[in-house]
Amino acid sequence: MKTNKIKERSKKADEKQKSILEMLKSHGAKIYDDLDHGQFPKFSIPSRSVSNIVYDKKLRQYILGNNAALRSSRNSSQLRSFTQLMWLAFFANRLTQEKKSSTLRDVYYSSQAFAIEFEDQSESDNIIVDLEAVTSKPREDFHIFPEERSSIFGDLNIEYTIPGYEGKTMNLSNHPDGYSIGPSLTTAELVDTSAEIVIAIEKGGLFTRFVEEQIDKKFKSIIINTGGQAPRSTRTLLKRLHDEMGLPVIVLTDGDVYGEHIAMVIKSGSANAAHLRELTVPDAKWVGVWATDIEKYKLPTIPMTESDIKRCYDLQKDPRYEDGIWKKELDVFLRLKRKAELEAFSKYGLTNITEKYLPQKLELAKSL
Amino acid sequence: MSLIKEKFNQISPSEFFYSNRDLAGFSNPTRSLYTAVREFVENALDACDQKGILPDVHLTIKAVEPEKPDPKPYILTVKDNGPGVDSKHIPLAFGTVLYGSKFGLKQARGMFGLGATMAILYGQITTNKPVIVKSSVDGKLQDEFELLLDIQKNKPVIVKHTTKETSKHGLSVSICLEGDYSKAGNKIRDYVYETSLITPYASITFDDPKGEKFQHPRFVKDIPPAPTIIRPHPHGIDVERIRRMIVESQFEIPTIDDAMIEKVRKDLGLSKKNLSFTAIMEKARKKWKTLPRQVRVVIALMSFLKMDFEKLSKITIEDLDIPNKKLHYWDFGESQSKSIDMDPESQYYKQLTNTVQGEPLTTFLTKRFQRIGPTTANKFAEFSGFKPEKRMGTMSNQELVQLSDSLQKFEDFLAPDPSCLAPLGEAPLEKGIKKFFNPDFTAVVQRPASAYSGFPFIVEMGIAYGGDIKTGGPHVYRYANRIPLLYDEGSDVVLKVVNDTDWGRYKVKGDPPFIIVSHICSTRIPYKTAGKENVADRPEIERELRLALQFLSRKLAAYMSKRGQAEMAKKRANLYAKYIPLIAQFCTELAGKKKEPNYKKLIDEEMPVETSKTVKETKVENE
Numbered sequence: 001m002k003t004n005k006i007k008e009r010s011k012k013a014d015e016k017q018k019s020i021l022e023m024l025k026s027h028g029a030k031i032y033d034d035l036d037h038g039q040f041p042k043f044s045i046p047s048r049s050v051s052n053i054v055y056d057k058k059l060r061q062y063i064l065g066n067n068a069a070l071r072s073s074r075n076s077s078q079l080r081s082f083t084q085l086m087w088l089a090f091f092a093n094r095l096t097q098e099k100k101s102s103t104l105r106d107v108y109y110s111s112q113a114f115a116i117e118f119e120d121q122s123e124s125d126n127i128i129v130d131l132e133a134v135t136s137k138p139r140e141d142f143h144i145f146p147e148e149r150s151s152i153f154g155d156l157n158i159e160y161t162i163p164g165y166e167g168k169t170m171n172l173s174n175h176p177d178g179y180s181i182g183p184s185l186t187t188a189e190l191v192d193t194s195a196e197i198v199i200a201i202e203k204g205g206l207f208t209r210f211v212e213e214q215i216d217k218k219f220k221s222i223i224i225n226t227g228g229q230a231p232r233s234t235r236t237l238l239k240r241l242h243d244e245m246g247l248p249v250i251v252l253t254d255g256d257v258y259g260e261h262i263a264m265v266i267k268s269g270s271a272n273a274a275h276l277r278e279l280t281v282p283d284a285k286w287v288g289v290w291a292t293d294i295e296k297y298k299l300p301t302i303p304m305t306e307s308d309i310k311r312c313y314d315l316q317k318d319p320r321y322e323d324g325i326w327k328k329e330l331d332v333f334l335r336l337k338r339k340a341e342l343e344a345f346s347k348y349g350l351t352n353i354t355e356k357y358l359p360q361k362l363e364l365a366k367s368l
Numbered sequence: 369m370s371l372i373k374e375k376f377n378q379i380s381p382s383e384f385f386y387s388n389r390d391l392a393g394f395s396n397p398t399r400s401l402y403t404a405v406r407e408f409v410e411n412a413l414d415a416c417d418q419k420g421i422l423p424d425v426h427l428t429i430k431a432v433e434p435e436k437p438d439p440k441p442y443i444l445t446v447k448d449n450g451p452g453v454d455s456k457h458i459p460l461a462f463g464t465v466l467y468g469s470k471f472g473l474k475q476a477r478g479m480f481g482l483g484a485t486m487a488i489l490y491g492q493i494t495t496n497k498p499v500i501v502k503s504s505v506d507g508k509l510q511d512e513f514e515l516l517l518d519i520q521k522n523k524p525v526i527v528k529h530t531t532k533e534t535s536k537h538g539l540s541v542s543i544c545l546e547g548d549y550s551k552a553g554n555k556i557r558d559y560v561y562e563t564s565l566i567t568p569y570a571s572i573t574f575d576d577p578k579g580e581k582f583q584h585p586r587f588v589k590d591i592p593p594a595p596t597i598i599r600p601h602p603h604g605i606d607v608e609r610i611r612r613m614i615v616e617s618q619f620e621i622p623t624i625d626d627a628m629i630e631k632v633r634k635d636l637g638l639s640k641k642n643l644s645f646t647a648i649m650e651k652a653r654k655k656w657k658t659l660p661r662q663v664r665v666v667i668a669l670m671s672f673l674k675m676d677f678e679k680l681s682k683i684t685i686e687d688l689d690i691p692n693k694k695l696h697y698w699d700f701g702e703s704q705s706k707s708i709d710m711d712p713e714s715q716y717y718k719q720l721t722n723t724v725q726g727e728p729l730t731t732f733l734t735k736r737f738q739r740i741g742p743t744t745a746n747k748f749a750e751f752s753g754f755k756p757e758k759r760m761g762t763m764s765n766q767e768l769v770q771l772s773d774s775l776q777k778f779e780d781f782l783a784p785d786p787s788c789l790a791p792l793g794e795a796p797l798e799k800g801i802k803k804f805f806n807p808d809f810t811a812v813v814q815r816p817a818s819a820y821s822g823f824p825f826i827v828e829m830g831i832a833y834g835g836d837i838k839t840g841g842p843h844v845y846r847y848a849n850r851i852p853l854l855y856d857e858g859s860d861v862v863l864k865v866v867n868d869t870d871w872g873r874y875k876v877k878g879d880p881p882f883i884i885v886s887h888i889c890s891t892r893i894p895y896k897t898a899g900k901e902n903v904a905d906r907p908e909i910e911r912e913l914r915l916a917l918q919f920l921s922r923k924l925a926a927y928m929s930k931r932g933q934a935e936m937a938k939k940r941a942n943l944y945a946k947y948i949p950l951i952a953q954f955c956t957e958l959a960g961k962k963k964e965p966n967y968k969k970l971i972d973e974e975m976p977v978e979t980s981k982t983v984k985e986t987k988v989e990n991e
Contacts, residue, residue, distance in 0.1 A: 028958020035952055036965035073951060076940040083947040083954075090954035115950065 013161045013189070017096060020141055024093045027134070031086065040074035041082075046133050046275055053274045055319045060267070060282035062274040064133070080117075084127045085134075087116045092131065092142035099163045101143045101183040104128065133275040140186055140236060150234040151178035151204075153211050154195050154222030156241075158188040176211055178225065186233045190244050196220040197362070198241050200284075202228060202253040202262055206342050206353070213354040219362060222247070230266055235279045238266060242281045249281050250365050252358075255289030255299065256339035257311045260329060268320055285368045286325070287361040291332035294340045297357065300347050301338035308339065325368070383519055393483075393900070394490045397439035401547030402555050402854075404490065405429070407483035408446035408541055409560075410851060413567060415450035415539065417790070420591055423570040424449040427560065429549060431577045439548040441495045442577065444487075447540040452503040455511040455531075462488060462501050462541070463515045463524020484541070489517055491545035498527045502540040510534035549577050555854055557582060562845060562852035566792060566887060568800045587803055588796045599738040601784035602775040604822005607768050610775075613736050614760045618726040621685050622662045624669070629677050635663045645676040665723050668716035672708060673697070688724050690762075693717070725759030732760045739782040751778050784824030786817035789889045791826045792850070801830045801885060808834030808931075811923040815916050820908035825890035827912040831920040833882050833927065841882030842866055848893040848903060855901035862886045864905055865913045874921045875928035884920075886913065944971050 027043070034041035046052070047067035056063045073082045091110060095102055102110065108124040111117070118124040128139050139145075156172040162184045169191060172179050179185060199221045201207050207225035210216075216223055222241065226234055241247045251266055253259030263286035273279055294301055304312075312334045315321045321330055333339070345353035393403035409425060416423035425448050432441040453461055462485065488499045504510040514527040549556075553576065560574045564584035569591050574582040600609070622628050636651050636659075643651070652659070652667045659667070670680060672695055686696040686705065696707045710717050727735065730745040740748075749756040752774035754767075763771065791814055792800075798812045812830040819825065837843070846853040846862050857863055866884060876882060894904040903909065952967045 024958055025960055028955045028960075031951065031955040032959040032961060032965050035948070035955065035967040035970065038966070038969050040970065041951065041955075073948065076936075076943050079943050079947050083950050086951045086954045086958075090958055093958055 013187075016141075017099075020096050020137065021093065023135055023137075024089055024096070027089060028093075040072055042070055042072035042074070043134065044068040044070050045130055048129070048133060048275060050271070053271050055268075057319075059277070061269040061277070061280045062271055063277070064275050081127065081130075084111070084116055084118065084124070085130050087111060087114055088124075088127050088131050092144065095143040096141075099143070101145055101162070103145055103147055105147070107144060129272075129275070132273075136275065136277070138232060138236065138273075138276050138278055140183070140233060143183065145183040145186070145233060146231050150181045150227045150231055151207065151225045152181055152185070152222065152237065153178035153207070153224075154193070154198075154216045156193040156195065156222055156245075157191040158185065159191050160184055160188050162187060172222070173216060178207065178211065178223070181224075181231070181234050181237055183233070186236055190240060193222065193245055193247070194220060195222045195247060198222045198224060198238065198247045198249045200224045200226050200230065200234075200238060200249060200251045200266060201342075202226055202251075202259060203342055206252075209350070210354065213351060215354055215358070218354075219358070226251075226262065226266070229262055232273065232279055235266060235281075238281050238284070239279060242283065248365075249284040250362070251284055251286045252288060252342065252361070253286070254339070254341045255291065255294050255344070256304070256341075257308055257315065257330070257333055259289065260286065260326070260333075261311075261315065264320060264326065285365050287365050287368075288357070289340060289342060289344075290325075291329045291336060293357075294336060294338065295332075297345070299340040299344040301336070301340045301344070304333070304337045304339050309334070309337065383522070394486060397494075397546050397548040398551040400487075400490055400494075400545065401429075401442065401444070401549060401552045402559065403483070404444055404487035404543065404545060404547075405446075405556050406559060406851070407487050408444070409563065409572075411484050411541075412446055412448035412450060412539065413563075413570060413850070416448060416570070417591065417594060419451045420594060421450055422586060422589075422591060423567070423572075425570060425572045426575075427573065428575045429547075429556070429577050430575075431549070432544065434577065438550045439546050441497075441544055442547045442549060443542060443544050444491075444547075445540060445542040447538065449536065449538040452505040452537050452539050453501075454505055455503065455513075458501055458503060458511065458513050459515060459524040459526055462499055462513070463517050463526075485517075487545070488515075488543055489519070491543035492517055493519075494546035495544045497544035500540075500542040502542075504534045504537045507535065507537035508533065558854055559852055560584065562847075562854070563850075565800045565804050565845070565885070566797075566847045566850050566852065568792075568796050568803075588799060590796075592790055592793050592796070595790045596787045598785050598788040599736065601819050601822055601824060602733070602737050602740065602778070602781050603784070603819050604824075605737075605772065605775055606822075607772045610768055610772055614726060614732075614763070617732055617736065618761055619661060619665070619723045621669075621688060621723065622665055624666065624680055624683065624685060626681060628662070628666060629681060632663050632666050633677070635659055643676070645670070645674060648676060661723070664719055668719040669695070671714065671716040672710050688720055690721055690724055721759070725761035727760050728757040729754050729760065730756045738785045744780060744782075747780060748774070748778050751780075783817050784819040786824055786826055788891055789817065789824060789826050790850070791828050791889045792887060794828070797828060797830050797885065797887070801832050801883075805832050805883060806836040807832035807883075809924065809927045811920045811927075813916050813919050815912050818908055818912050820890075820894070820906045823890055823892045825888060825893075825909060825912070827909070827916050828887045828889070829913070829916040829920060830885040831883070831917075831924055832885075833876075833880065833924060834931075835881070837881040837883055839879040839881045841880045842871070842876075843883045845883060845885045846903075847885070847887040848895075848900075849889055850887070851900070853901050853903070856897070857902070859896060860902040861905040861910055862888075862903065862913060865910060865917055868914075869917060869921065871921075874925035875932065876924065884917070886916075888913075941971075 031041040045068060046064045047069050048064065052065040052067040053062055054065050071078050071082055073079050088107070091107065104125050105121060107128060108118055108121040111124060128144060131142070132139055152172055154172055157169055158172065159167060159169045165184065195216070197219065199210070199215065201210065201223065204225050204227060207223060210223050215221060224234065224238065230238070238249055242249050249266070251263040253262050263284070266281055267284045267286070268282060269280040289299070293299065312330055315330055321327055342353065345357055394400040405427060409427060412425045413423050425446065428445045430443045432443060491497065491499065498514040498516045501513045501515065502510055510532055512530045512532070516525040516527055518525050557574070557576070560572055560582055561584070564570065564572050568588035569586050571586045572584045576582065636648070636655060638648070638651065649667070649671060656664070669685060673680070673683070682700045684698045686698055688695055693710045693712055694707045695710055696705060699706055710720070726732070729749055730742060733740045733745040733748060734742060746756050752771060754771065794812045794814050798810055801807065801810050801812070810830065810832045812828070814828040815826060817824050817826050844863060844866055846857070846860060853860065871877070888903060888909065894906050894909070896902050896904045948967050948971055952964045956964045
């Protein structure tokens with residue numbers, strides 16, 4: 001029974017790899033044919049300019065519109081980036097075939113082995129996003145990962161798929177510091193869990209507190225430290241926990257406008273990744289700290305800076321903040337002109353947040 | 369009251385220049401050596417130009433004692449194949465200051481041959497050696513003089529004079545002077561080099577003190593047309609000049625003496641026998657049209673005086689008072705002054721009026737100035753508010769000032785006659801630039817003649833880019849009347865105009881390999897200083913320079929943009945050659961193929977098309 005399951009999973013991983021390779025091959029074949037016929041190869045890239053990013057209410061995320069730009073190797077100003085993109089596809093193809101992972105920085109340096117020049121890492125990062133946009137696949141699918149900075153803790157069994165670890169399993173509550181969400185974890189199969197909810201928390205300090213207070217057990221939860229704005233690998237993992245394991249996701253952030261937006265990005269994506277559809281958890285719920293909580297719990301506050309206030313006004317123009325709790329809390333932030341951090345609950349004692357605030361919020365989340 | 373009497377002395381011109389030699393560019397051994405070279409070379413070229421001889425000029429500088437450190441005495445010799453100087457003029461021409469052949473309104477390199485004498489004078493006061501002049505006018509005999517200057521008396525002292533046979537005409541001048549070749553050498557070499565660029569019809573050689581030989585053979589076979597002496601242009605005239613011209617244009621009342629009476633008799637065809645007054649007048653009336661002015665005037669006077677020749681010889685005309693229509697004369701017989709009334713209706717009255725009051729305005733204008741016809745003269749009369757028949761002799765001071773002002777302001781005069789100028793011409797200038805700099809692009813222009821303060825001038829200019837020209841331009845080569853100007857570059861009007869230009873607008877960027885050759889020709893170059901190295905910024909000259917430069921800059925911009933396109937095409941081809949193989953390599957592996965696609969024809973097809981287009985465009989631009 002178990003062997004079957006493993007076989008099934010590895011088959012699934014193989015299929016995914018196969019489809020990525022197929023897609024790269026078909027892109028490569030088209031360019032090959034153009035060259036062989038004496039034509040300058042070209043392809044179209046969806047435009048990632050602000051004017052082409054629209055909020056899709058049905059999908060509940062930002063997506064790219066229909067505008068696309070033609071990148072042609074005939075155009076001398078595009079030839080360089082055309083070649084860079086070709087190289088990246090070639091490099092991603094090798095990474096995927098050999099099941100090796102790479103980081104953004106790695107990619108930047110690897111280019112130099114092939115006489116491909118990038119001015120700096122931001123140029124190569126940009127080409128990586130181009131590849132994502134052309135293929136509509138996140139770079140993690142091509143084995144390109146960000147530097148890990150977020151972590152996970154809780155009763156979750158995973159099974160690695162990376163070379164050398166295939167079939168090896170791990171329970172994510174074995175290490176009290178949590179496990180960093182890197183390539184091997186992001187690509188691992190999610191086997192089973194006793195948890196009933198995922199709590200994403202903005203701050204590393206609170207994450208540690210939650211582990212200490214055994215929130216995983218008390219509330220049957222998996223705890224994820226997003227480390228501020230959630231990295232894409234973390235968002236991928238959140239989505240998989242929601243979609244594959246059927247776990248609801250709640251987000252706990254600082255009581256400020258940035259916190260509110262961290263939750264929103266997990267829920268509906270960012271403009272920067274509008275070309276991707278596999279990074280959002282539209283059902284995720286933001287439970288706090290709300291602006292209204294600041295008043296309700298009489299939390300110690302800090303005055304908002306000018307940039308905080310400006311950010312509030314910017315978000316008011318975002319269609320996602322047009323109604324509901326998102327609009328309401330934004331308005332209150334603007335009225336208070338003050339903010340509070342998660343740590344502010346420590347005023348009432350170190351465990352106040354886990355013993356009082358969290359239970360109330362979890363209860364409330366059911367009705368959201 | 370002071371008991372000491374102020375003492376007044378007159379000093380000789382050479383004494384004056386001896387005390388003020390800085391004025392002529394003899395301030396120190398470096399500058400003096402350079403100035404001396406310039407003066408002799410320019411005199412040699414001027415002499416050949418004026419006789420239409422293709423110049424061969426040899427310049428030699430030799431140290432008297434080569435081992436001594438600079439400054440030290442050098443022997444400077446300049447030899448030419450010009451017309452030579454007649455032996456009887458040599459002592460004066462080379463042994464006095466302000467003696468020369470260059471006077472008159474036309475362009476020449478020097479003005480009065482002053483500089484050469486200054487060089488001789490400087491040589492004498494620094495080394496006490498005579499100047500050696502060898503001259504042959506006919507190519508058969510050569511006169512050789514050794515001369516010293518008596519500075520106080522401004523007189524030549526002939527030390528030695530010999531004559532021998534020769535086979536070539538021409539002049540050779542040799543002086544010994546204190547100089548500093550180690551410092552002046554660069555400038556002298558530049559001077560010779562730049563001179564040969566603007567004098568392409570001359571062969572110039574230079575043997576320098578270190579034994580190096582610099583040769584600049586002629587590469588143009590024709591001498592540009594020689595300038596002619598011309599009448600002044602109305603825009604360049606002042607009241608004093610008009611007053612002098614009026615005096616020249618007036619006719620004097622002839623003195624009535626025996627000689628004049630004899631002339632009148634002869635012209636009238638009278639025999640010796642006496643004729644009555646009436647008979648004389650009758651004869652004159654018949655022959656009137658053939659009589660010269662002087663005779664007519666005498667007849668007119670006789671008609672009013674009613675005298676025959678006998679009585680006529682006993683009077684002197686004192687005055688013709690035209691406004692009061694009176695004739696005053698002195699009667700020797702009665703020893704008293706008398707006057708009679710003149711009848712203004714008489715044709716003889718008109719004759720006298722014409723004579724005394726000079727030419728009418730229109731005649732004055734057409735006869736005394738260049739390029740004014742009767743139509744323009746009449747238009748000008750209307751413009752200035754004078755009647756066309758207004759007699760020049762009747763103008764009051766105030767009217768003269770008004771006339772002078774109007775002459776300046778009237779804009780319909782034709783541009784000054786440039787025949788007094790000797791520009792090099794577009795074709796030789798372009799040829800010179802191409803030979804000297806081997807550029808990728810050349811353009812030249814000669815502006816129409818213009819005038820500043822009545823002195824005509826012509827600006828010609830050339831521009832060149834690329835080729836052998838070194839970067840860091842624009843390098844400006846300044847010329848005035850075919851003289852290269854090497855010193856005091858900073859304050860020159862040409863530099864000002866060049867520096868005012870926004871080269872970016874003409875697509876010239878960075879550190880361009882780029883030269884500008886500017887030649888100003890004029891009967892008088894407005895030098896800022898007596899050293900004659902930089903031209904003052906007269907608005908008229910500045911304007912012409914600007915227009916010339918703008919015209920050329922536009923051509924350069926057109927070339928630059930074509931060149932830019934060609935460079936782009938080349939760059940693009942290079943990019944293809946660099947990147948397409950990489951793309952081929954990557955897509956081969958991506959597509960899972962073994963053999964690379966046949967992309968070579970893609971690169972090959974791009975290359976030749978772009979290149980041939982470029983060559984063609986460049987060629988058209990240079991034609």
